[in-house]
Amino acid sequence: MTVPDHFYTLSHDQKDAVRATANWRLSAFVLFLFIISALSTIHRDINQGFDEVAHVSYVAYLQHSGDIWPEFAKMPMLDPSSFRFTRVVNYLNHPPPYYLLLARLGPTLEGHPEAIIFYRLLNVALDTIGLAALMAIGLAAGLPRSTFCAYIVPIACIPLLTLLAGSVSNDNPAFAGGAIATLGAYQLLLSGSRTWLLTALGGVVVASWAKFTALLLAGGLVGGVLLWLLWRGRVPSRWIAPIAVAALLACAPYFALIAQYGSPTPMTVGEITKVRMEAALFGWDHAEHLGPIAYISHFITEFTIEWIPPWKALDASYCAFLIPIASALCAYAGTLLAIRRIVSGNAAALDVVIVAGALAFAGTLVIHVIFNYRLHVDFGWLSSAYPRYYLPLAALFPLAGLTLLGEIRSSSVRAILLVLLIAGPLLVRLLLEPLV
Secondary structure, three states, X not given: OOOXXXXXXXXXXXXXXXXXXXXXXXXXXXHHHHHHHHHOOOOOOOOOOOOHHHHHHHHHHHHHHOOOOOOHHHOXXXXXXXXXXXXXXXXXXXXXXXXXXXXXXXXXXXXXXXXXXXXXXXXXXXXXXXXXXXXXXXXXXXXXXXXXXXXXXXXXXXXXXXXXXXXXXXXXXXXXXXXXXXXXXXXXXXXXXXXXXXXXXXXXXXXXXXXXXXXXXXXXXXXXXXXXXXXXXXXXXXXXXXXXXXXXXXXXXXXXHHHHHOOOOOOOHHHHHHHHHHHXXXXXXXXXXXXXXXXXXXXXXXXXXXXXXXXXXXXXXXXXXXXXXXXXXXXXXXXXXHHHHHHHOOOOHHHHHHHHHHXXXXXXXXXXXXXXXXXXXXXXXXXXXXXXXXXXXXXHHHHHHHHHHHHOOOHHHHHHHHHHHHHHHHHHHHHHOOOO
């Protein structure tokens, strides 16, 4: 795709129109590749990662029992071959809305392994909606073509995203809801429209009903944006009611879990059993426990390694880690620039989204580390540092990278950074898994 020869003789409005058309075409092409790549994974073995057997078992149990709110201790696992219930207790502790929706929409799972294809297709649709929502942010921002590529390519090439899309997992509605919330928050900053407020709040509810970390991430981002608008005197009184209703809806499943189990993320019988068995299997239960600093170092290492598909050999793929680490450093620098703009009173809408998202990310990460460290102290557990939990804020890193890119005046340095932001994620994607 090349810029027409007459582009530089056009008026400013005409240039914007040509740029918008090019970006729309690129978005459609990337979205098409994403869908094809995701569809190519829907016949994958159910045992390959992402706890899919547990998620499918949750849906099958709701179909079998007719329950709206399950009792976790009585929720059995399916046999991954026959799809018949076993005596093994499911270890999931997530609220039921996502699973209940699938249970009502799809065919019977118990005894029907082939039925999983329908549910995987629904999850492909969820991630496609999420990716389209994130692309809409770049389209609305009117980014130049190269900058637009530096935004959408890293998102579309997120390791595991297409594999997750082709799986039954609550990470998919979390991603879709977080993406919608991010789009709504950005457009709300631009327009102050009640429609975009409702869009942002709706995205928070969708993400929150999927999993607790998504509540913290999407809710934290939208909450941060609303606090900034309140500080600027841009929150009219008529917004209070929908914000309060959305907050209650988003938190309602976790209020119920607290009332029933004493925690928004209860340690279920199945989860305790699973943690103890795996800790014993890997010898973690009898190993010397790590101190807080050593555990944080371990967590960061595991968090990085978990970008590799769980069934992929960690051989030459290790070289791919350097690229996301470099991108993360660029995002960190871009976030600092966005903070500086907010402090100086020169913040644009994207700066506010970046800082609100970064605070939500950091807060959730701290809670995640503390929760996992308690598992380590109690059971010796050394896993669960999964970056896929943070997919609701998938736009954060590329947006922050663009902030850094915008501050660079040297054309050569800017070109190098563009190559890193565009070609780097694509190279990682190709190293880890083929596109289709």
